[in-house]
Amino acid sequence: MVTLSRIIKYGLQAIWRNGLLSASTISVMILAALVFEGLIIFNVVGKSAVQSIQDKIDISVYFKSNTPEDTILGIKRSLEGLNEVKSAEYISREQALEDFKAKHATDDAIKQALDELTSNPLLASLNVKAKDPHEYSTIADYLQNPSLKDNTEKITYAQNQTVIERLIALVDTLKGAGILLTIFFAFLAVMVSFNTIRLAIFSNSEQLSIMRLVGASNKFIQGPYIVEGCFYGFISAVISFVILIPIVGFLSPYLHSFIPELDLAVYFRNSYVLLFFYQLLFCIIVGILSSSIAIRRYLKT
Amino acid sequence: MIIFQHVTKEYNHHGTVALDKVSFKIQHGEFVSIVGRSGAGKSTVVKLLIGEDKPDKGQIFFGSYEVNKLKPSDMPEYRRHIGVIFQEFRLLTRKTVFENLSFALEVAGRPQREINEFVPQVLEMVGLTDKAKNFPTELSGGERQRVAIARAMINRPDLIIADEPTGNLDPLNTWEVIKILMKINELGSTVLLATHDKEIVNTLGQRVITLEDGKVVRDEEHGRFLIG
Numbered sequence: 001m002v003t004l005s006r007i008i009k010y011g012l013q014a015i016w017r018n019g020l021l022s023a024s025t026i027s028v029m030i031l032a033a034l035v036f037e038g039l040i041i042f043n044v045v046g047k048s049a050v051q052s053i054q055d056k057i058d059i060s061v062y063f064k065s066n067t068p069e070d071t072i073l074g075i076k077r078s079l080e081g082l083n084e085v086k087s088a089e090y091i092s093r094e095q096a097l098e099d100f101k102a103k104h105a106t107d108d109a110i111k112q113a114l115d116e117l118t119s120n121p122l123l124a125s126l127n128v129k130a131k132d133p134h135e136y137s138t139i140a141d142y143l144q145n146p147s148l149k150d151n152t153e154k155i156t157y158a159q160n161q162t163v164i165e166r167l168i169a170l171v172d173t174l175k176g177a178g179i180l181l182t183i184f185f186a187f188l189a190v191m192v193s194f195n196t197i198r199l200a201i202f203s204n205s206e207q208l209s210i211m212r213l214v215g216a217s218n219k220f221i222q223g224p225y226i227v228e229g230c231f232y233g234f235i236s237a238v239i240s241f242v243i244l245i246p247i248v249g250f251l252s253p254y255l256h257s258f259i260p261e262l263d264l265a266v267y268f269r270n271s272y273v274l275l276f277f278y279q280l281l282f283c284i285i286v287g288i289l290s291s292s293i294a295i296r297r298y299l300k301t
Numbered sequence: 302m303i304i305f306q307h308v309t310k311e312y313n314h315h316g317t318v319a320l321d322k323v324s325f326k327i328q329h330g331e332f333v334s335i336v337g338r339s340g341a342g343k344s345t346v347v348k349l350l351i352g353e354d355k356p357d358k359g360q361i362f363f364g365s366y367e368v369n370k371l372k373p374s375d376m377p378e379y380r381r382h383i384g385v386i387f388q389e390f391r392l393l394t395r396k397t398v399f400e401n402l403s404f405a406l407e408v409a410g411r412p413q414r415e416i417n418e419f420v421p422q423v424l425e426m427v428g429l430t431d432k433a434k435n436f437p438t439e440l441s442g443g444e445r446q447r448v449a450i451a452r453a454m455i456n457r458p459d460l461i462i463a464d465e466p467t468g469n470l471d472p473l474n475t476w477e478v479i480k481i482l483m484k485i486n487e488l489g490s491t492v493l494l495a496t497h498d499k500e501i502v503n504t505l506g507q508r509v510i511t512l513e514d515g516k517v518v519r520d521e522e523h524g525r526f527l528i529g
Contacts, residue, residue, distance in 0.1 A: 006407050017395050210391045213351070214452065215381035216408040 007220065011227025021200050022232070028196040029236035029283060030243070032189035036282050037244050039182045040275065041264065045255060046178045048262035050171050055261075057133055057164050061143055062123040062153040065093070069124070071151055076126055082142065084135035089127040096122040123153055133168045193286045197232070198294035201225060208298045218299045225291040233287030237280040303327040303350070303460070303491070308359035310345055319345040321515040322359070327493065329459065332486045334502045335495045336526055337512035343495040346512075347464045350493070351385055352376050364459060381409045384453025384461045384490075388468035390445040392437040398424070398448050399433040402455050409456060419455060427451045427481060443474030450481050460491045467498060475501070499526040
């Protein structure tokens with residue numbers, strides 16, 4: 001217990017007395033922490049972007065005008081029973097007409113044309129979304145089933161197949177690039193922090209040999225550096241988080257206009273505790289690991 | 302008691318023999334000077350004795366320890382029995398004079414009460430009471446060496462090793478340091494002084510072991526510095 005309190009005392013003392021070195025180490029770690037936090041936000045934005053694209057992909061099945069509603073609802077239920085299907089929305093002929101009218105409410109020519117119609121020319125449809133965009137072809141195959149085919153007028157998948165496949169490829173690329181970028185930048189942030197701490201310890205190597213000469217055990221030599229690493233991590237996490245708040249506030253409206261489904265500020269407000277916890281964990285682990293790895297080579301007697 | 306038994310140490314990368322079958326015994330409470338030219342092997346004797354290096358052949362004993370067989374994990378405890386003073390002082394530059402001394406006690410797990418009592422006593426003995434809060438860089442060479450001596454003796458070690466402790470000091474400070482070493486010896490610690498300062502050795506009139514090219518060429522009870 002006495003040893004631990006002495007180790008902590010020396011660690012904190014070293015931070016204070018090596019003010020400039022501590023400040024530069026903390027600055028580098030703040031940058032690393034910002035990169036780390038940036039990666040989390042990048043992944044949130046990326047996921048929303050991918051989700052937004054995915055949500056735009058669907059298959060619409062149009063039914064012949066004489067298909068009874070019960071049959072369509074039966075097909076809807078059977079589709080919903082498929083593992084691949086996320087949702088199947090029924091749009092009746094009347095609903096389709098309402099939607100069409102609402103969509104073209106400002107277009108007088110269309111409005112006039114609609115008024116002249118005696119019957120509803122639109123078809124009832126099922127709007128099917130898959131859990132995974134790769135599964136649209138399976139769903140399309142299911143809809144080609146002869147028992148269903150008699151009732152269907154057209155299935156949009158065949159028309160949009162190329163677009164859907166391109167979108168799927170885009171989603172896959174975005175996901176892959178996100179993972180690669182995350183790994184690359186996380187590695188970079190860790191390496192920069194590690195080397196900064198290593199240099200700080202290297203500049204102190206003569207002092208370490210003196211400590212050994214007066215009979216300091218390894219834990220007495222190593223301990224204060226781990227305390228330092230831990231403290232650097234803590235301070236960097238706090239400062240970088242404070243820096244992050246206005247950055248998120250600034251970026252949020254721009255991202256919102258780009259991806260309407262994404263409100264970064266709201267996301268940040270809802271998950272700031274978790275985000276700060278991740279950041280703290282990242283910084284402290286980097287600090288402690290860097291210190292303990294860097295000092296290991298000086299502990300041999 | 303210190304025993305060097307047929308100790309040989311070669312530095313392969315230099316292709317030189319630093320020590321060649323060196324044997325001697327030092328009794329508890331002795332004041333022994335090890336003399337010789339640069340490269341004669343004085344510093345190697347010191348390094349081997351404090352466990353900074355291992356001999357290629359032979360055995361080294363210090364009290365109940367067989368130094369050449371100590372594991373790295375045994376070293377911290379072993380070194381607390383020895384106080385070492387170097388030419389270049391080797392103080393912890395980011396700690397104050399008081400902290401340099403208390404550090405040696407803290408690593409040995411001594412209680413704070415004892416530290417608060419011992420450190421001022423030893424500082425008074427080396428005449429540095431008013432420098433307790435200074436950092437080593439704020440002191441003169443002589444003062445730094447006195448801090449190093451104070452640190453070496455604070456654990457009340459059985460042995461004080463001084464490796465060219467006056468090499469960087471002016472004559473006045475040199476004698477100040479030698480007087481402190483003699484005082485420590487009078488208080489019961491064995492003192493091993495590695496030096497090439499003829500005047501000091503001749504004035505001391507104590508036992509002198511002379512090394513030449515890694516061999517003991519003379520070992521006299523009241524020796525003189527006799528190197529051509």
